[in-house]
Amino acid sequence: MSRISQQFAQLKTDGRKALVAYIVNGDPVREVTLPTMHKMVEEGVDVIELGVPFSDPMAEGPVIQKGHERALEHHVSLTDSLALVAEFRQTNQHTPVLLMGYANPVERMGYANFAAKAAEAGVDGLLTVDLPLEEVESLNRELSSHDIDNIFLLAPTTRVERARKIAEHASGFLYYVSLKGVTGAGHLDVESVQAKLEEFGALTDLPMCVGFGIKDAASAVKVARLADGVVVGSVLVEAMGQGSEQAPERVGAIVRDIRQALDQI
Amino acid sequence: MNDTSKQKVDYSAFPDKSGHFGIFGGRFVSETLIYALEELQSIYDGLKDNAEFQAEFDKDLAHYVGRPSPLYHAERWSRELGGAQIYLKREDLNHTGAHKVNNTIGQALLAKMTGKSRVIAETGAGQHGVATATVAARLGLKCQVYMGAEDVRRQALNVYRMKLLGAEVIPVESGSKTLKDAMNEALRDWSTNVDDTFYIIGTVAGPHPYPQLVRDFQAVIGREARAQCLEMTGKLPDALVACVGGGSNAIGLFHPFLEDESVAMYGVEAGGDGVETGRHAAPLNDGIPGVLHGNRTYLMEDENGQIIETHSVSAGLDYPGVGPEHAWLKDIGRVNYVAINDDEALNAFRKTTRTEGIMPALESSHALAYAEKLAPTMDKDQIIIVNLSGRGDKDILTVADLDGITV
Structure with missing residues (x-):
């Protein structure tokens, strides 16, 4: 069982919701990402x-x-991100880490090369925004041979037949994009999220997390009631963007708030 | 090359059902957009061989765009060069001044079929933005055009034209502030407003089915040129030359000739300061395959897979990728892809203006500059067709600026 699956199994046993937290490697400077990752875990982040x-x-x-x-100003690369995960693993073997990004850096490294290096670094999953089901087969083969979960997105526009196929290829958890739009958008509609989650939830045993548009404890709680977990990103990246000084603490405080609220559910 | 051993390619079989040209093309987008692309494909598949749809498209091309565009024998220039006869396919004479309108007319008809009330577009030089704003005005559709902030500065005249046509031009300040960033922003908009918005992509790139449908709409250029050449000279041309940014005017000219094995084809990329300097926009000359903007194609990127900034005096060619069909035609060896640098293109701009009284767009000037090199290597009874994809009025300020003149 992958580290991601183990984590979700444990959360289920404990009756808790998963808190998945996103930051960009090297934002705003290289040195701040590792301490922020540790701080997030300390404040209750699960993935x-x-x-x-x-x-x-x-x-x-x-x-x-x-x-x-900001990260690209320092030329932070996929290779750097693998190295960072390896460094994180020196002191943390239990918190799952997934990489989220776009196809081209992975293409450039080569699928087989990437999967081998990612497994060696201790990466547990990969979410590639622009590799939908139709284009992902050869990468998936490499990932699964190294027990790395491929995390798929489901969207409000995904039809149920397609969602069923995606669920068959996915592992770890499914990531429901709560709205039509980009990360950090402000028009979260809880009722439509509920309807879609019910429809998709019936197709699979995989845990379902919801992201895009969750900015605080209140919105996290609303959505978490309907799912196995929530993904928080933009609000953390905004906090990182305020400067590297005290960045882990600022992010830690946001995470703590959301964690406490989720644990009241 | 041993022709008898060459396997005959059925060009009409590409892209395949999933939108691939060999390893290129495809549909590399976020999940949110998949349904919209499937819907577009199903509408297009239903219409592309529909006689009524084609008749409406042809009618608009004839009465609104002014087609067929002439094929003009540039006799004086050909004589000066002393080699092959150069014929210019005059897409610059289309309504709105470039080949771009062929495609926006077609996509606007599709938008009408989908019942969507708003269109968006990305634009580099502004020609596609103008062509989109034009059809939107005609159909009463709301229109927003994304344009890199750098291009907004370089192409002030086209920006104002779009505004006069009732479109809103949104300057894009992210990344390199050029065409690729405008395309990112248009894709973000489409993800958000996918229910009521039709995205009119301006070139033969992007996710399937765009490379196919834009090609099909632009192929009128090559169909006309082929018939006109046969009628005027009694034979097929020996060579075709067209500039390649995303590659829509080039594929439009080339595609109807692909099976004519005697016709050589040259796609001319923007060499900027020279391909050897790295400051250019010539991914087919100096790039590698990767994934950007919904398709796999040749890209300009660094060793970590980050897309790098391109350079060209011509905003319309300033793009780090290229249509996937071109990537494939390069790999199978059907089309030769060459590069012309800024200086050579500017010289051709001046030369064509003075010799033929035709002021070409800086984009098209790249094709003209290559024809200028090619013609003297060929015989006087041979024929080159150059796609004069757009007129140069929009570039007057750029040229004046380079001459140190304030207009």
């Missing part, structure tokens, strides 16, 4: 989603775009 900076992050809203741009 770390590490953004791999890309020059053209097409699915990101303005906040996360800026995070990518």
